[in-house]
Amino acid sequence: MNLLRFLNREIIISLLVASFPILCLAYGKGYNLPPILLLVAALGFCWQFKKVNYTTQVKWVLSSFSIYFLTYLASTLYYGGSLSEIDMPSRFVLVLPIFLLLLLYPPKVNILTSGFIIGSIIAGVVAMIHIYDFKTGRAFSDLYKSIHPSLKGYMPIQSGNMAMTLGVISLTISLYYLDQKSWWKFTLSLIAALLGIYASFLSGSRGGWIFLPIAIIYLAFSNRQFISKKIAIFSIVVLGTAVFSLSQNMEIKTRLNEATQEIVQYQKGHDQTSSLGARFELWKSAIYTTEQHPIIGAGYQGREVLREKWAHEGLVNAQVIKNFLDSHSHNQFLEDLSVRGVIGLAALLAIFIIPLSIFVKNHNIANSPQQKMLNQCGAISVIMMIGYCLSQAMFRHNSGMIFYSLMTVILLATSISMREKRS
Structure with a gap:
């Protein structure tokens, strides 16, 4: 009976976790509900947190996330700013009880990966509805929310970047199913990957495209042991077809041409x-x-x-x-550097470098393809966010704070738990 109760509890928490990528882009601000439910669940089990095995990796995660929030708090107090300045960064502290909850009850990997695949498919479908049905010009834009109320709550840059992450994670999952020769799951996850990435391109969020080649190179290198010549040729054909199809899309061509012209004009000092x-x-x-x-x-x-x-x-x-007097710097690294100095930049780098190093280390010692896949998903998520932060202050928006902090602790908790179970 106790075992049944434990399993049910673990499955329920897994479903809550999987709902996050599913709801992220299903509707405007869909990323808000799952973390609230998970936090409520975490607080309900806080008395069990003493059972968590506080390994070095767990302590590093807890410390880095807490310190990042504290740099905001210290800066606000020192300069006499409004306490509203620490509202959004508080998400990095609020996800820590969720992190501990997931260490106690790790998400079922199959349920979690299904959530990513479904979420990526939803992102692609929603983006196509916005472009081809609503005629918004850019997917995830709320400019026409008075005509189409369902657009309320979307932001093209933030939402486009989230779609890209879901797409690349689905691509990572597809490689796992390819290795396992589970052909229908491989096909479904590959379709999900293409839809998620396509959604990002339809959003016109050019900054989200910068690190896509880096992500693909990382995946190719990490999975080189089973990528044969046939698989490589097939992948090149699929990617080539996808790139050609994207290049023919009028909205995407327009955004790329605009970027080229804007850079040329800026270099000439004209605009x-x-x-x-x-x-x-x-x-x-x-x-x-x-x-x-x-x-x-x-x-x-x-x-x-x-x-x-x-x-x-x-x-x-x-x-x-x-x-843009009271706006951010459209670069998270320069934003933290100018507002909180080298101390703020160091704290920002820590919340990228520490999770990434954990995923890479756990990937290198993993003894199962599923463990390797999970850690690749985590590494990809961090890598892509670093890319987004080069042209957007992702953490000056509630969506960016929640998406990165929750996504990271979900994947970290699963990775660390799998490592401990192996040990």
């Missing part, structure tokens, strides 16, 4: 207020601010004052600063 031009100016502003406050940053209010100063001195475009 500094375009989408990319404004980003370059904000990056320059962040660098100038860091030179003034390299250790602890300038804080949000101080950063605004300095932005106006740089504009007045002609160092950055005044119109860009006027339009």
Whole structure:
């Protein structure tokens, strides 16, 4: 009876975990409900957290996530900022009880991978509805929410990046099923991967495409032991067909052409207020601010004052600063560096490097294809987020905070639990 109760508890928690990728892009702000339910469940079991095996890896995760939040808190207190500034980063602390819960009751890998596959398929279907039915021009855009209420809550950059992660994770899962020669699961997960990646391209979020080649190279290298010449040729044909199909899509062609023209015009000094031009100016502003406050940053209010100063001195475009005075730097690394200094940047790097190193280490000592696949999913998730943060301050949005923090602890808890079980 106790065993049955334990299994039911584990399955229920696994289903809650799997609901996160499924609901992420099913509707606007679909990423909000699963973490709330998981946090409530975690608080209900907090009395059991003393049973967790607090290994070195667990302690590193708890420390890095906590310290990242504390850099926000310290900066806010030091500069006298509003407590609302620590609202979103608090997600990195709120996911820690969920992390401990999942160490006690690790998600069933088959249920978790099914969640990623379904979520990626949903992302692709939703994106195509937005483009080909709603005629929004960009998938996941809420500009037409008055006409189509279902668009409310979406953001093209954030949602497009989430779709890309779901797609690449599904691609990772497809390689596992290919290795296992489970052909229908391989086909389904490959279709899911293509739909998720396609959804990102339909969103027009160009920053989400930067690290896709790196992710594919990583997967090819990590799975080189079973990638034969036939598989390699098949993969090249599929990827080549996909790239050609994407290149013929009018929305995607337009976004790529716009990017090229904006870079050329910016280099000539003709247009500094375009989408990319404004980003370059904000990056320059962040660098100038860091030179003034390299250790602890300038804080949000101080950063605004300095932005106006740089504009007045002609160092950055005044119109860009006027339009983006209280906005982020469109680069998470420069954002943390300018607002919280080298200390903030170090804390940011820690929440990337520590999880990534855990996934790589656990992958290298894994003794089953399923363990290797799970750790590859975790590594891919971190790698892709690093890429997104180069052109977007992902963690200045609730969606980015929740998506990365929860996705990471889900995969970390599963990875660490599988490693402990093996030991």
